[in-house]
Structure formats: structure tokens, C-alpha cells
Amino acid sequence: MKVLIVIAALVAYAAAQSCPNIVSRAEWGARAPTGITYLNLPVPFVVIHHGASGSCSTQAGCSDIVRSYQDQHMDVNGWSDIGYNFIVGGDGNVYEGRSWDKVGAHAPGYNSQSIGICFIGTFTSSTPASSAINAAQQLIACGVGQGNVAGAYSLIGHRQAVTTECPGDALYAEIQGWPNWDANP
Numbered sequence: 001m002k003v004l005i006v007i008a009a010l011v012a013y014a015a016a017q018s019c020p021n022i023v024s025r026a027e028w029g030a031r032a033p034t035g036i037t038y039l040n041l042p043v044p045f046v047v048i049h050h051g052a053s054g055s056c057s058t059q060a061g062c063s064d065i066v067r068s069y070q071d072q073h074m075d076v077n078g079w080s081d082i083g084y085n086f087i088v089g090g091d092g093n094v095y096e097g098r099s100w101d102k103v104g105a106h107a108p109g110y111n112s113q114s115i116g117i118c119f120i121g122t123f124t125s126s127t128p129a130s131s132a133i134n135a136a137q138q139l140i141a142c143g144v145g146q147g148n149v150a151g152a153y154s155l156i157g158h159r160q161a162v163t164t165e166c167p168g169d170a171l172y173a174e175i176q177g178w179p180n181w182d183a184n185p
């Protein structure tokens with residue numbers, strides 16, 4: 001019996017370890033969404049973005065930028081919330097956007113069947129910090145483990161959905177080496 005309890009604890013520990021730290025909306029100071037649409041899970045796509053903004057290396061600095069993205073998306077674009085499902089900072093933290101279960105606004109044609117992950121910064125000529133890349137990859141694995149992302153998901157860059165330079169040439173080259181990158185979505 002004790003052996004079973006130990007095994008169960010180890011399995012639970014391993015499952016918890018496979019998910020990165022996620023800074024909640026309350027922690028980064030999110031505004032409430034003005035509307036919510038739920039995704040059908042698991043989603044078959046993961047779409048990678050960059051914010052085409054300045055960068056950050058602390059939770060306070062990254063939270064400032066995430067709030068600026070939300071303001072831009074709600075006040076300028078007229079969307080119901082920050083567009084991305086998750087945002088990854090140069091501090092190695094994942095920031096909660098629309099999360100796993102809500103339809104985002106980030107890639108036309110893919111919003112209702114994907115999780116959109118945005119790296120804070122501009123990655124045309126350099127890639128994100130290794131801590132940020134690790135966090136994003138861990139987040140995707142976590143999503144698969146939790147049944148939010150299909151095991152046979154396709155990973156794409158925003159530019160594969162619509163004409164845009166996003167996620168930047170350097171980050172686009174980087175993600176082509178990631179698991180499940182799909183050249184022909």
C-alpha cells in the first residue's frame with residue numbers, strides 16, 4: 001500500500017513538473033475580457049508569434065508589456081481580450097492570456113483550432129532567451145499532457161496562416177527545429 005502511495009505521489013509530481021510556472025491574469029494585472037468563446041479541446045494546432053515589441057527580463061517588466069499588448073488588442077483592435085492564449089517573457093515566465101480553453105484572436109483561420117503563444121520581444125535577427133524557449137516548449141508539452149493540445153498537433157508560425165513577418169525571421173527559423181513543426185499546414 002505504501003509503495004502505491006509513493007508511486008502515485010511520484011506520478012503526480014512528474015505531471016506537475018511538466019508544466020512551467022504560469023503567471024496568472026491577476027498577477028500581471030489583466031483587465032476582464034468583454035466576451036468569451038470556448039475552444040473544442042484538444043486543439044490540433046499551436047501557433048507561434050512574437051510581439052514585435054521591446055523585450056523584458058523581469059516579471060515586473062514583462063507584466064508591463066503584457067498589459068500593453070492587452071490594451072492594444074482591446075482599445076485599438078477592438079478585441080474582447082488580449083489576443084494570445086499565452087505569452088512568454090524574456091524572464092522565462094509564461095503569462096496567462098486566454099489560456100487553454102478560450103478562442104484567441106491571433107491567426108485568422110486558426111483561432112478556433114489552436115493555442116497562440118507569443119514571445120515578448122522582436123525576433124527578426126535574434127532568438128528568444130533559452131529560458132523563454134524552454135518555457136514555451138514545456139508549456140506545449142504540458143498542454144498535450146493535460147489533453148488541451150492534440151498529441152499529433154501541428155506547430156506553425158503566424159506567417160504560415162497569413163501574410164505577416166511574425167514571428168520574425170530568427171524565431172521562425174528556430175521553431176522549424178521544434179517537435180511537430182509543420183511545413184505544410
Ligand SMILES: [Zn+2]
Binds near residue numbers: 050
Ligand atoms: Zn503573430
